[in-house]
Amino acid sequence: MPLKADIKILVVDDMSTMRKIIKNMLGQIGFTNIAEADDGATAWPMMENAIKEGAPYEFIVSDWNMPQMSGLDLLKKVRATPGLEKLPFLMITAEAEQGNVVIAVKAGVSNFIVKPFSPAVLKEKIDKIFK
Amino acid sequence: MSMLNDPSMKEIILDFCAEAEALFDQLEQSLEMAEENPSNTKELEKFGQIIDRIMGAAKSIGATEIATFCELGKVIGYKSSQIKDIPLIEVVVAILFDSLHMLRKMITALKEGNDRSMEKLNTKAFATRLNWLSAKFKDIDRASCAIDPAAGKLSQTSIDDLMQSLGL
Numbered sequence: 002m003p004l005k006a007d008i009k010i011l012v013v014d015d016m017s018t019m020r021k022i023i024k025n026m027l028g029q030i031g032f033t034n035i036a037e038a039d040d041g042a043t044a045w046p047m048m049e050n051a052i053k054e055g056a057p058y059e060f061i062v063s064d065w066n067m068p069q070m071s072g073l074d075l076l077k078k079v080r081a082t083p084g085l086e087k088l089p090f091l092m093i094t095a096e097a098e099q100g101n102v103v104i105a106v107k108a109g110v111s112n113f114i115v116k117p118f119s120p121a122v123l124k125e126k127i128d129k130i131f132k
Numbered sequence: 133m134s135m136l137n138d139p140s141m142k143e144i145i146l147d148f149c150a151e152a153e154a155l156f157d158q159l160e161q162s163l164e165m166a167e168e169n170p171s172n173t174k175e176l177e178k179f180g181q182i183i184d185r186i187m188g189a190a191k192s193i194g195a196t197e198i199a200t201f202c203e204l205g206k207v208i209g210y211k212s213s214q215i216k217d218i219p220l221i222e223v224v225v226a227i228l229f230d231s232l233h234m235l236r237k238m239i240t241a242l243k244e245g246n247d248r249s250m251e252k253l254n255t256k257a258f259a260t261r262l263n264w265l266s267a268k269f270k271d272i273d274r275a276s277c278a279i280d281p282a283a284g285k286l287s288q289t290s291i292d293d294l295m296q297s298l299g300l
Contacts (some may be wrong), residue, residue, distance in 0.1 A: 018148040018189040025144075066184050095188030117191040 004131055007034040009056065013044040013063040013075065014093070019116075023062060023093075026120040030127070041070030045078055052084070060127075065094040065101070073108060080109040089130045093118075141193070148193055149243045152186050156236055159183060163229055170221040173213040179228065180209030186235075198238050205231050211269040220268060227261050234258055 010032055014020045020037045027035050038044035041063065051057045061079065063072040072092050079085045092110045094101060102113055111130045114123065159182055166175040187202035205228060212224040 016148075016151055016185055016189045018144055018151055019192060021144050021147065022189075022192050064188070066181060066188070068181075068185075093188075095184060095191060116188045117194070 004032075004127070006031050008032060008059045009051070010035045010060045010062065011044060011047065011058040012037045013039075013041060013061065013067070013072065015040050015064065015067040019064060019093075023123075026123050027062075029120045030124045040067045041072060041075035041078075042067075044075055045070065048079070048085075057084075057088075059089070060130075061088060061090045063090065063092060065092055065105075073105060076105065076108050076110055091126060091130060145193060145242065148189055148195075149239050151189065152198075152239050153236070155182055155186050156232060156239075159232055160229075163225055163232065166221070166225045167229075170218045170225065171216075173215070173221065176209050176221070176224070176228075177213035180206045180213065183209060195238075195242060198235065198242070201231060201235055201238070205235075208265060208269070215269075224265065227265055230258060230261065 010027060012020050012023045012027070012035060014023065014037075017039070020039070024035050024037065036047065036058070038047055044061075044063070048058055048061075061075075063075055065072040072094075076090055076092065079088055079090060086109075089111045090109070092105050092113050093116060094113070095116045105113055112126045114126050159179055162175040162179045162182070166172060166179070183202045183205045187199050187206060190196075190199035190202055208224060208228065208231075212221060215221065
């Protein structure tokens with residue numbers, strides 16, 4: 002079944018350049034309902050509020066290295082929260098160290114993407130996550 | 133067409149330049165603190181973390197040379213944060229100041245034109261210092277923000293490969 006265009010997505014990255022690039026790519030893929038946060042520490046309250054309002058985020062796209070709360074810590078918080086254990090979570094990183102990938106997988110990441118990436122690669126990862 | 137030469141991406145490129153310049157100021161602060169107190173190697177680790185953030189965005193906009201210099205800076209920052217040799221740390225800090233100066237020039241070139249503006253920058257003197265510096269870190273494994281230090285796989289070879297990718 003194809004993904005609906007208005008799936009609620011949260012893009013988390015401390016670099017506004019990256020947020021714009023990712024939002025552009027998601028828009029190119031066809032997604033329309035995209036919010037953004039500039040750190041894991043700002044993303045988490047947004048996620049909590051969305052749950053309270055009865056409209057939780059359905060897909061998280063997060064950078065790994067952020068100054069206040071890393072993508073890994075955000076992922077761990079998400080996975081430790083009842084109801085969010087299966088929330089699709091795509092981790093983005095600038096480096097492909099094997100150790101980091103293993104750690105993220107152990108923490109429950111849905112998929113892992115390395116910068117730089119194209120809209121086609123992003124779509125491929127998303128398709129795999131929601132397959 | 134590279135994002136750098138795509139007129140429709142100009143806004144993103146300029147945003148990147150502004151963000152990078154703001155982070156360069158933070159990098160400079162870290163280096164100033166490390167220069168003042170070379171035993172405070174946390175500042176060098178912080179340097180590695182901050183420059184890593186610039187690297188990711190630089191890669192994504194296709195600013196390959198900036199990304200490569202950031203990667204070198206990241207590796208040297210993380211590795212030097214694990215040493216206790218004060219005279220070497222002092223040299224590292226001086227070289228990282230130089231690399232930061234080079235990165236500022238690259239960003240200025242990026243703002244002024246396209247990736248070809250980079251070609252005017254002479255990076256050879258900087259590379260010679262990095263070559264010398266990289267040889268000092270052969271036995272240090274951790275080179276990134278890997279959570280598990282033992283899992284950090286970026287080795288001396290990676291530094292050498294980076295240098296090779298710069299044509300050095």
